Amino acid sequence: MPSKSQRKRNGSGASTGTSGGIGRLLAVLGLLTALLASVVYVAERNLDKFYVFELDHLQDLAKRSVAQHGNDTRGAVRYIVDELSAKLPAHVNVEEDWVFNNAGGAMGAMYIIHASITEYLIIFGTAVGTEGHTGRHTADDYFHILTGTQMAYVPGEYEPEVYPPGSVHHLRRGEVKQYKMPESCFAMEYARGWIPPMLFFGFADGLSSTLDFPTLWKTTYITGKLMIGQLLRAKF
Numbered sequence: 001m002p003s004k005s006q007r008k009r010n011g012s013g014a015s016t017g018t019s020g021g022i023g024r025l026l027a028v029l030g031l032l033t034a035l036l037a038s039v040v041y042v043a044e045r046n047l048d049k050f051y052v053f054e055l056d057h058l059q060d061l062a063k064r065s066v067a068q069h070g071n072d073t074r075g076a077v078r079y080i081v082d083e084l085s086a087k088l089p090a091h092v093n094v095e096e097d098w099v100f101n102n103a104g105g106a107m108g109a110m111y112i113i114h115a116s117i118t119e120y121l122i123i124f125g126t127a128v129g130t131e132g133h134t135g136r137h138t139a140d141d142y143f144h145i146l147t148g149t150q151m152a153y154v155p156g157e158y159e160p161e162v163y164p165p166g167s168v169h170h171l172r173r174g175e176v177k178q179y180k181m182p183e184s185c186f187a188m189e190y191a192r193g194w195i196p197p198m199l200f201f202g203f204a205d206g207l208s209s210t211l212d213f214p215t216l217w218k219t220t221y222i223t224g225k226l227m228i229g230q231l232l233r234a235k236f
Contacts, residue, residue: 053114055190066165090235100212110124117230122188123188125186133176134171134179137171143168143171144190145168145169150180
């Protein structure tokens with residue numbers, strides 16, 4: 001049977017080993033954090049190099065689609081996709097597959113035209129109106145109104161921002177608003193910045209409220225397929 005002094009030495013050795021293991025783990029975590037921060041910093045300073053869509057072109061395209069098709073939303077969407085697929089065939093999804101989207105208390109449907117690490121382009125809207133929270137995002141969001149009207153509100157203001165067809169609502173990175181589509185409204189929505197963190201906002205209502213798992217699965221499948229496809233083309 002070990003003596004009291006032997007048990008004390010054994011306990012001290014185990015304690016030292018545990019402390020050393022925790023110290024090594026913390027050191028590794030610190031190193032990984034520093035490495036990740038460095039990668040994000042470098043990538044952040046070079047985000048513009050990853051973008052394939054041009055802001056001016058998208059705004060002009062949205063305006064032309066409105067001028068050409070008026071309240072014919074289907075025609076406007078096809079006009080947009082046809083031009084983009086001719087200009088950027090490797091980056092545009094021409095398969096018009098609509099899926100419901102619940103986010104920030106609002107509900108509508110979307111057709112994902114492009115999804116990658118630094119950009120997404122969708123057609124989003126509803127034929128019956130909706131209202132909700134924009135979310136606070138890691139990307140700039142440009143909401144090009146095609147049909148209908150969008151309204152937005154920020155605390156401290158007494159009048160709404162109003163965005164008619166042909167206009168663009170720019171939600172700057174890190175900002176937040178309340179928004180409303182009083183009636184039928186569809187828009188071409190383009191975001192540029194860090195897209196993956198935005199997915200949490202897009203899935204939160206489905207996981208905590210609607211529990212519409214088939215829609216969540218379909219959204220995940222389409223988004224994942226498009227993002228992986230872009231990564232295979234070296235598009236981040």
